[in-house]
Amino acid sequence: MKKNKITTLLVGFAIVTNAQAPKQASTFTQKSNEAVYSKLNFDDTADFTDAKRGFIATLADGKILSKTGNVAVNLNDFAFIKGKSPATVNPALWRQAQLNNINGLFKITDGVYQVRSFDVANISFIETKNGYVVIDALTIGEASAAAYELVKKHVANKPILAVIVTHSHGDHYGGLEGLVAAEDIKSGKVKFITPKGFYEEAVSENVLLGNVMRRRAGYQFGLSLERSVTGQVDVGLGKPFLSGGSSSLLQPNFEVEKTGQKITIDGLDLVFQLTPNSEAPAELTVFAPAQKVFFSAEIASHTYHNVLTPRGAKTRDAKAWAGYLDEAIDLFGDKTEFIVPSHTWPVYGHDKGITFLEKQRDLYKYVHDQTVHLANKGLNKDEIAEEIKLPAELGKEWYNRDFYGTVKHNAKATYQFYLGWWDGNPADYDKLPQVESAKKYVEWFGGEKAALKKATESFQKGEYRWVAEVLKHVIFANPENVAAKNLQADAFEQIAYQSESGIWRDLYLSGAKELREGVIVPKNPVNRAAGFLATLTPEAIFDYLSVTVDGTKAAGKDVKLRFIFPELNKNILVYLKNGVLHQSQTRPNDKTEFTLTIPKAKFVNLLSNPETAREILTSDGVSFEGDPFKFRELASVFEPANPYWNIVTP
Incomplete structure (x- = not known):
């Protein structure tokens, strides 16, 4: 048997075409970003107060080492995010990046603690008489272990009795073995609690489609980008420390099977709500009645989320998502004083929390309903995405902004959820493959030089979306056309600089980097x-x-x-x-x-x-x-x- 017959190997090669430094913001981008200040209330500092509330401690040097001694997490990477937004970053995204920079251990209320920004996700601890119940385990064991050490040092040195993973995404379960031993989960000594179907969905998303999702996730999370004002600043949900560390997927020993199910762990009462096919195929929320805390998982956070993630996944049910938020208000609203999401920071206060849940609910339902409404009028997904605009009472709330998911992307996703990829026009049903069609487009343009000349004129007018679209044909017809690749990279870059969404910024900048430098493969790729x-x-x-x-x-x-x-x-x-x-x-x-x-x-x-x-x-x-x-x-x-x-x- 040959090695390459059975195991997934990291293959490929670096193709360095024309490495060059990032460009600065164009005049059009500067004007676009400056206009953001007049559209949103930047004098509102309530989020900063909430994000800093209850701070206890953070890492002294800001670094978490991997098992091999390399730096897996370096909180100092984003130290440059301070002051007014530079011209190369959308000001709203810069504000979100500043908020997600606030890291460390925080007390939310008596017995409830959270560690934020050691990872893209959060990890929460509920103290009991004899130990802790943990909610979500981060992406890597090194980060979750560092969070637990902070808790033991500054709260109480107690064992972990149970870990609840809210849903089937790797940034919530991958770090489990940094908290507890796999043997203790297998034996039942430590409860590992998940929603029904968690393991199957985690396997489906991260194993069967793991290769393509990892490649696309590299774009979405900007894994190849420098952390800088012309590079990565935030992904909207938090900081993507994905440069190293160890992750694993273990089978749960306890599954929550229905909404309203209750369990008691060392005197701690918990109530669960199942929310399948919302932000994940298998997901739950948790309510702690005595503490009056609603752990909202990812069905509510300080950003509009993705109905279909750019890295690729099953399309989510936006109508059901809104329904779960409505259900959560009915189930737990009158008893809730604190809302603790799995990303971003908590919401403090009953009235403020209910308003937050209601407007997040209406955000998902508005885009869902208007997408269906416009589809029934005959608009296709691209037209719908351009048409929908949020009403001011939803769109001006900071937590409803496009920092991660976006109205445009989610409108297209909702269309796809109901109607599939085809828009009904036979001309779009069986199109030529992109390389073949690109060659014909370029021929119709009058050749590469003519196409590039027109694209340059459009770029000088600030028509970056059009430049990006038209130059794809030139590049796919002739991938050796360096001038076309450089100009498309410049267009991608300006779109990125204007993007409010952290992941839109990442994917456009990742595209620009690949156009300029080629696909870079590690010298010693790891066999995972x-x-x-x-x-x-x-x-x-x-x-x-x-x-x-x-x-x-x-x-x-x-x-x-x-x-x-x-x-x-x-x-x-x-x-x-x-x-x-x-x-x-x-x-x-x-x-x-x-x-x-x-x-x-x-x-x-x-x-x-x-x-x-x-x-x-x-x-x-x-x-x-x-x-x-x-x-x-x-x-x-x-x-x-x-x-x-x-x-x-x-």
Whole structure:
């Protein structure tokens, strides 16, 4: 077996075309950003008061180290965000970036604490007589461990009794092992509580589609960008410290199955609300009655969220989302004094909190309803996105601004949710592939030089969206046209500088960087296969392998194998037929051409390091029957994904 047949490798190469420094804001961008000051109330400082309220302590040097000694989180990276917004940043986004820069341990009310801005997400602690119940575990174990150390030092040194993960996104569960040992969760010593369907949805989003989502997330979260006034400043929800550290996905030992379900942990009463298909396919909120705290997860925070995230995911149900917020008001509103989101900062006070929930609810429902209204009038998704404008009573609230999700993007997402990608026009139904159509567009433009000349004239008029669109055709027709790439990069950059959304800024600046420098691949890319495979069930592993099958290579093959995992008492039939990989645990008597009995840990090692196959297959606890070449035949159809594919060039 060859290594590249079975494991996901980081492949690709750097293509440095024309590295150049970022440009400054154009006159048009400067005017656009300066106009923001007259549209919004920058004299309102209430958010800054709330974001600083209850501050206890933060990291002395602002750094969190990874297990290898590298800096995984450096709070100093964003120290430049102070004073008036520079011309290269939308002033509203700059304000949000300043608020998300306020980091450390905060007391919300008696017995309730939160650590913010050690990660893009927050981690909350509820103190009980004998320990803590934690809500959300951040992205990496190093960050969650640092947060816990602050709590132990400044509140009380107590053990963690339970961890509640509100939903199936990695920035809320990845750091779990920085708080508790996996063995303590498996044994039930520590409760790991999630919404029903959490594990399946986490696998679906982060494993099956993990490669493409990670690539697109690199754009959305600006992973290649410098932290600077011409680079990344914030993602709207918080600071994306994703440069290192360790994450894992563990199975919960307790699932919340219905709204209104109550549990008591060491005398702490908690009530749950299930909110599936809102911000995540599996999500819940938590109410602590004695503390009068509503933990709103991500269905309410200090920004408009995404109905469809740019990194790619299942489209969310905006109508249901608004309905859950309405339900939360009915369930918990009269008893709530504090609202604690999983991102950004808390809302203090009953009346203020209810207004916050109501206007967040109406934000999602307004864009939903108006999208459907305009679709029924015959407008397509692009036209709807240009048409919808929020009423002042919603749009002028800072927490309803487009810092993360945007009205335009969410209108298109809602259209897609109901009607799909097609707008009904036959001309858009079966269009030519983008490279082929690009060549024809350029020909119709009168050639590359003519197209570039017209694009330059448009750029000088400040028509950056049009320049970005038209130059895509030139670049996809001829990716070696450096002038076209540089001009499109300049257009992307100005759009980014004007963007209120942190992730819009990131994705445009990431596109500009790739146009100028090419796709940059690390010199020593990390093989992440073992890390994520180790946390998956065998069934999830085979689900993952099924989407790595190259259909062309698999065509005509008929292979039947059996995998037995004795310590898990699992007997799984795996067969390749009609170009599709299947698995079954209901056919234990079917004859197979190869049967492998192996502990799951060694199976993961086999998949991750197939060059050691002989050693693994002859080790203790491993046995096989039949033709091992059938295993090789199966492995031959698996195709490693390239996590560094081009986005802005063919």
